[in-house]
Amino acid sequence: MEVAILGAGVAGLASAIALKQVGIAVRVFERRESVHNLGAGVVCWPNATFVLSELGILDELMAVSGRITAMRRFTRNDVELGILDVGQLDDEMGCPSLAVLREDLMRVLLRRAEECEIPIAFNTHATSIERTGDCCQVMFDDGNSISPTLIIGAAGRMDSKARQFITNDNRPVYQGFVNWIGIHRWEQPEFDRLEVHDYWGVGARFGLVPVSAHTAYWAGGLAVSDVSLAQDHPSIDQLKQAFDDWPDPVGEIVRSASDSNTKCVPLFDHNPVPNWHRDNVLMIGDAAHAALPTSGQGAAQALEDAWFLAREISASAGDLETAMAEFTRKRFNKTTRVIMGGRAFASSLFESDAKACALRDQKAVETDYTAMASGMASAWSDGLPIGGQH
Numbered sequence: 574m575e576v577a578i579l580g581a582g583v584a585g586l587a588s589a590i591a592l593k594q595v596g597i598a599v600r601v602f603e604r605r606e607s608v609h610n611l612g613a614g615v616v617c618w619p620n621a622t623f624v625l626s627e628l629g630i631l632d633e634l635m636a637v638s639g640r641i642t643a644m645r646r647f648t649r650n651d652v653e654l655g656i657l658d659v660g661q662l663d664d665e666m667g668c669p670s671l672a673v674l675r676e677d678l679m680r681v682l683l684r685r686a687e688e689c690e691i692p693i694a695f696n697t698h699a700t701s702i703e704r705t706g707d708c709c710q711v712m713f714d715d716g717n718s719i720s721p722t723l724i725i726g727a728a729g730r731m732d733s734k735a736r737q738f739i740t741n742d743n744r745p746v747y748q749g750f751v752n753w754i755g756i757h758r759w760e761q762p763e764f765d766r767l768e769v770h771d772y773w774g775v776g777a778r779f780g781l782v783p784v785s786a787h788t789a790y791w792a793g794g795l796a797v798s799d800v801s802l803a804q805d806h807p808s809i810d811q812l813k814q815a816f817d818d819w820p821d822p823v824g825e826i827v828r829s830a831s832d833s834n835t836k837c838v839p840l841f842d843h844n845p846v847p848n849w850h851r852d853n854v855l856m857i858g859d860a861a862h863a864a865l866p867t868s869g870q871g872a873a874q875a876l877e878d879a880w881f882l883a884r885e886i887s888a889s890a891g892d893l894e895t896a897m898a899e900f901t902r903k904r905f906n907k908t909t910r911v912i913m914g915g916r917a918f919a920s921s922l923f924e925s926d927a928k929a930c931a932l933r934d935q936k937a938v939e940t941d942y943t944a945m946a947s948g949m950a951s952a953w954s955d956g957l958p959i960g961g962q963h
Contacts, residue, residue, distance in 0.1 A: 574598065574722045574723065574891065575598050575721045575722045575723075576599040576600070576721060576722065576724075576725060577599075577600050577601075577602060577711060577719055577721040577724050577725065578599060578602070578725045578727055579602050579699050579724070579726050579735060580602075580603060580726070580727035580729060580858070580860075581601050581602075581603035581605075581608050581609075581695075582608075582609065582679075582727060582728070582729060582859075582875070583678070583858065583876065584859065584860075584875035584876075584879065585603075585725075585728070585858070586608070586683060586685075586686050587624065587682060587875065587878075587879035588725060588879040588882055588883070589601050589686055589689075589691045590628050590629075590682070590686055590689055590879070591627070591628060591880060591882065592882070593689045593690075593691055594628070594629075594689070594883065595884075595886070595887040596887075597887070599691055600691070600692045601686070601691060601694070602694045602697045602699060602711070602713075603694065603695050603696075603697065604697065604698035604699070605695065605696070606696050607695060608680075609679075610675045610679055611675070612754060612838075612866075613674065613675060613755055613756050613790035613792070614672060614673060614674045614756070614784060615672075615673055615675055615872045616641060616769070616782060616869065617634070617670065617671045617672075617673060617678070617873065617876075618666075618670050618869065618870070618873050618953060619663055619668035619670055619954075619960075620666065620873050620877060620954065620959065621873035622634075622668045622669050622670070622671055623880075623957060623959050624873075624876040624880045625876065628685060629685065630681050633681050633684075634671060634673060634677075634678065634681050635669070635671060637673060637674075637681070638673035638784060639671065639673075639767040639785050640670065640672075641659045641672050641767050641769060641782075642659055642660055642767055643656055643658055643659050643766070643768040643769070644657040644771065645657075645768055645769065645771065646773065647770065647771065647773070648773060648774070649772055649773065649774035649777065649779075649819050651772075651820035654773070654938050655937050655938060655940050655942055656942060657942045657945060657946055658942070658943070658946060659769075659946075661943065661947075661950075662946045662949055665946070665950035665960055666953065666954055666960040667960055672767065672769075672782050672783065672790075673784060674756065674784055698714040699711050699713055699728070700713060700714050700734070701734055701737075701738075702726075702734050702737075702854055704852060708720045709724055709738075709853055709854055721853075722853065722893070723853050723893055724853060724854045724855070725855050725857060726739075726854065726855070726856040726857070726860045726861075727858045727860060727875075729858070729860060729863075730745050730841060730842070730843060730859040731841070733856060735855070735856040735860055736861070739848065739849065739851040739854060740846055743860075745841035745863060746841060746844055747840070747841050748842055748865055748919055749798055749840075749919075749923060750794050750795060750839075751797050751803050751837055751840065752793065752840060752866065753792070753793045753794075753809070753830070753837050753838075754790070754791065754793075754835070754838060755790070755791055756788065756789070756790045756834070757788070757789055757790075757791060757822075757826045758788050760787075761787075763783070763787060763789070763822065764783040764785075764786050764789070765786070767783045767785075768783070769781070769783075772819060772820075772823055773922060773934060773937075775924070775926075775927050775930045776795065776796035776923055777794065777816070777923070778793075778922040779791065779793045779794070780792045780794075781826070789822075792866065793816050794840075795811070795815055795923075800839065806837045807837055809830055809837075812830060812837075813827050813828065813830065840919075841863070842863045842864055842865050842912055842916070843861075843863040843912070844912075845905070845909040845912055845913075846861075847901075847905055849861045849897070849900075849901040849904075850897040850898070850901060855882075855897050857875070857878040858875040859871070859875070861878075861904075861908070862904070862908035862909070862911070862912060863912075864908070864911045864912045864915040865918075866915070867915045867918040867919040868911045868912065868914055868915030868918070870911045870953070874907070874908050874911055877907075877956075877957070878904060881900055881904055881956075885897075885899045903956060907952075907955055907956060910952065921933050
């Protein structure tokens with residue numbers, strides 16, 4: 574069996590590693606000249622670190638990440654709304670929660686792929702997937718084509734050739750807000766404990782995630798209802814105008830932000846679709862189930878895809894149709910819950926009515942965070958041999 578993976582992101586590289594570990598020949602094709610670091614950072618929640626351990630890279634990742642201890646919610650005026658004990662979540666799931674810069678996560682995945690001797694062709698842009706007779710071909714912009722046993726589309730949410738081939742529609746759905754993202758470094762230690770800080774305003778939200786005592790990645794989000802305005806990439810001045818008077822470290826961070834160290838990203842996801850494969854083409858990761866960053870689970874679900882996919886193909890004895898169907902069956906409900914949960918949370922966070930925001934904040938104060946952590950542990954462990962699921 575020969576497998577071709579389109580895309581060298583988290584889903585693509587992790588799946589290549591997982592498949593190689595079970596003895597399957599795999600090649601990766603990436604349209605960019607190197608691995609892409611879209612996004613400033615990632616929290617690898619326990620379901621993600623379980624898979625990273627299975628891939629043999631958890632120890633290496635822990636050396637370049639920070640262990641999160643809590644998540645705190647605040648109003649834009651620095652009034653605390655609640656705190657979730659991440660240690661409880663980790664204990665219930667049996668794996669750590671780690672905050673890592675995306676560039677470091679991608680570096681670790683790439684090094685492991687190279688260690689596994691997985692061929693990766695950069696600057697190789699797939700332009701289409703076409704059915705020719707009894708097989709499917711991937712067509713590339715240089716005129717070359719390939720016809721592997723299995724084609725896996727893992728090239729992200731915005732222009733997936735696999736999703737276009739499978740569903741005949743690869744258009745993502747704009748969800749009404751933009752994120753400015755960046756990384757901030759302090760000369761002196763800023764954090765004695767690594768806690769996620771989440772600040773809520775009216776039509777605005779600012780999240781701060783430390784990865785070490787000196788470094789944090791951040792995202793400042795604003796409601797922008799018009800997709801054309803969002804895609805015009807609002808200026809850095811809009812970010813500063815929106816968050817300049819928020820409490821430090823938010824104000825401090827945005828005042829130091831510039832076009833050179835900040836990126837503005839309009840936020841899209843995909844509507845859930847129940848069929849992820851057609852012929853010998855399968856989509857995974859954001860191509861199959863792109864969720865908003867408010868889900869907190871994008872990278873984790875990409876990593877879970879890798880783990881489940883390798884197990885199903887390995888167990889299929891060459892029956893790809895059964896393997897793809899079982900993979901989709903086991904992944905669809907969980908990833909759909911993640912998509913819809915991300916949308917619901919985003920709708921609450923970017924609410925533009927002040928009274929509704931006040932009710933939202935009061936609900937956060939009244940939340941039972943112990944029960945919330947247990948609920949997260951149960952949902953994120955679903956289908957995996959961790960926590961109470963094994």
